[in-house]
Amino acid sequence: MSATPIAPTPVSPTTAHLVGRRRSARKRRAGRVGINALALLVFVVMVFPVYWMVSTAFKTGPDIFGYTPTWFPIHATFANFGDAIHRQYFWRDVANSLIVVVAVVIISLVLALLAALALAKFRFYGRRAFIVLIIAVQMIPLNALIIPLYIALSRAHEVNKLSGVIITYLTFVLPFTIWTLRGFIIGVPKDLEEAAMVDGATRFGAFVRILLPLVGPGLVATSIFAFIQAWNEYIIAYVFLSSPTKQTLTVWLASFTTNRGTAWGPLMAAATLTSLPVVVFFVLVQRKIAFGLTAGAVRG
Amino acid sequence: MAAVESELAVSSRRRPRWSRHRIARGVAPYALLAPATIAIGAVLAYPLYLLVRLSFERYGLFELIRHKGVWIGAANYTRILHDGQFWHVVLRTLAFTAVNVSLTMVLGTAIALLLVQLNSFMRMLLTAGLVFVWATPVVVAVDIWRWMVDSEFGVANWTLTKLHFGNFTHHDWFVNPWSGFAVITALVVWGAIPFVTITVFAGLSQVPDELLEAARIDGARPFAVFREITLPLLKPIFVILASLSIIWDFQVFNQVWIMLDQRPSSDYFLMSIYSFFESFRISEYGLGSAIAVVMVLIMLVVTSFYVRQMVKAGEVR
């Protein structure tokens, strides 16, 4: 006769066994429900203003200007969007915003990459000083510098010109982009470049073929950051660009408020349009930025 | 002999000390840094110098046309330091900053702790919501809140009345600066929470589970685990976040300016608004500059902690 099996046959447990455990399981489930409810509450509270903007943009006049709020735009309409788009200077200002943003992104990327390479790859006098500089520069209040900037630019006849705005934006975007790119470059292990050089590449070749592709995500992240900063900026554009043909979208939003009151419907539609590019790009990049800031902060 | 690159001054008889190659390598970093430095310097260094000089000058409309100011020494400074309104503004700005930063840090961290507990679906949902808030441009956000607290048709008034918090119909939130700042604070904190939450959450994820488990086994209750283990490990992040929040909240301008239709009453003056107002509305650019300089000095003191922490982190290599 065959030997009795020592290992017991696997039991597939049914919940009948868990009777005694039920009380604490119920308590645990109640805790789960509570936490999820809290999370839902937080979500609703935080997102409500954004929802309100979008829903107002789709509402008809009576729905907007009723004493009882309309929670959901049942009679959705595109009229407000039409109104906003057909306002004077809209397309002009969109173009302006795009020009500024694209210029800032491209130029800042090039300059920041060069500077970040210097910081990451070389040891030289003044390296630490430069690092302190770019950190400290981010501390300087933008508003404080508006006055002298305005005066300096007006002397150089750069007021009311997009180029003045572009140059100014560069300054405030560069420190962060340099710092972030430096972090990404450092993150690429030296071994890879050294292997490439042993395999016959020159230093420059190793850079182009190995480093650049690996730093790609960093370039994308920083360029999106620069994009967002430039797109959203208000006060400098407001001060420097006085004629409506030169203004950017953020300033254009102010045109919805006259001394007769504010056109809320079209304004919300306009606001939605202005937010769109940012939201899209932001979703792509936010994880990388927070991670870059905290990577190593806890352990290191 | 193979031309092996060497950083040492070896075989000087084979290779001149100051070869083109070595000079190129020595110069390389500076060359790479130059464009960025020039850009930053041009737009920052010169205006900064100009700012300081302006603060010592009288620079009104007349001087603006002539492109030249009149040196008046420290007269601007004495004027603002003796001005009661200036001190009110400073105090108001400090109080405003303190309240905003505290609320942002506490609420932001609380939501991050909540995120840790959630299952992945709820976590994704909440994070997505936070990202949308974070992505909304400030000018847009201000307009939204302005609409929400509108005295006639705003949803805030209707809701509060419905919930029996009092009669809020036709209530203008900005008549009373306290309630006005309450709205502005809510707006600023609302916009600032996502960044803090997501950053703290990333930090929390880096705390090794084992440490928390060891603490639980050692007898610590959940709050003790947080206080003894999590908090100290997260200290660098909190320092950075708090410093950044102070820097940003101290400089708040857009929210107040746009919320009050670009015509804030003096009760709403924060330092950035005060400086702007003096310069661009009253055309007292010298005075405005002096106020701005004081702002910068206060900021420098406050942010020395941040700079030190970041340099420490950057120097780990």
Add this chain to the structure above:
Amino acid sequence: MGQIEFQNVTKLYGETPAVRDLTLTVHEGEFVVLVGPSGCGKTTALRMVAGLEEITDGEIRIGERVVNDLPPRQRDIAMVFQNYALYPHKSVYDNLAFGLRMRKIAKGEQRRRVEEIARVLGIEDLLARKPAQLSGGQRQRVAMGRAIVREPQAFLMDEPLSNLDAKLRVQMRAEIARIQQTLGVTTLYVTHDQVEAMTMGHRVAVMRGGILQQVDAPQRLYHAPRNLFVASFVGSPAMNLLEGEVVRTNGGVSCKLGQAELELPAGGSPVERYAGRRVAVGIRPEELSEAGADARARLTGRVLLVESLGAESLAHLELSATPLDRPELADLAAPSAPLLGEATATVRARLAADTRVRPGDIVDLAVDPRKLYFFDLDSGEAIRAAESAVPTAVAG
């Protein structure tokens, strides 16, 4: 008192069982090692005792209390983690005192205990340092100290020696065993290293796939493995496993391994039941030696490789016998690839240090047929006499 008892404990992750119906008792003062390959459920079982994993079914008792619903801090156990889990921002002293502080023990008593343990472990000079400033061995001691100072009912250890280099590991093995002996605290120790298990435990519990295979004193595991898995897992180098055939002879039975036929001792060997069938045969490397002229039971093979280990040599030989191909063995070692197209098996033999055997030689190995292990080819179970000893796999 401080005994740990598993009673039909099961752990499911969704639908996947990590631990299946585990029943095991660690008696008070006993040192039991849970050992097995990765994924066998040993760490999960340990963590369930600690309260770090939910128990799907069954009960765990510590002392006499059922602890299923108790949080870790109420179970009066201490744990040593694989990565030490020392609080990086606290000094060694604070690390050691943390558990005492959480239990609100008086400051003076905290100091007394910490200093005493530090002295016993030889780390009293390190009390002011932070973990980052310690070596691996020192950190390990602090981790142990943190557990000891709490004077708990039981110690739980999760592969605490895995991160140490080989020499330190051997040293710490002895020290841990010694400390446990002195303190007499019930200990449940998890490792994947069978050498550690065999040298440290009073009893060793072998697990695979979430199922307890056998729990016994180390020597019994070695001499009386219950199935193929235990047989191949315990013992270093591993037991040689081959497929053979049991043939009836006029005196009794013999075992055919390839060309060789080994006569088995007469007199009711349980293997007789398998006459005419194929079985799995196990031979320990230490039971193979170079055959002298008078050796009757011999296996012939071609030497592939000779490893010199100082005090002895390990020869790898190729036999023309069928190797055993079973899923349990895939866990443990790469299967031997047949080199010649016909069925060949690679066996290892422990030979004397001064052996003259060289790769390429054809060598006769002597084997004692009484030292052969036999296993059923279908179930993998050891072939035993019908009225064999009471199984000791269940709660001892």
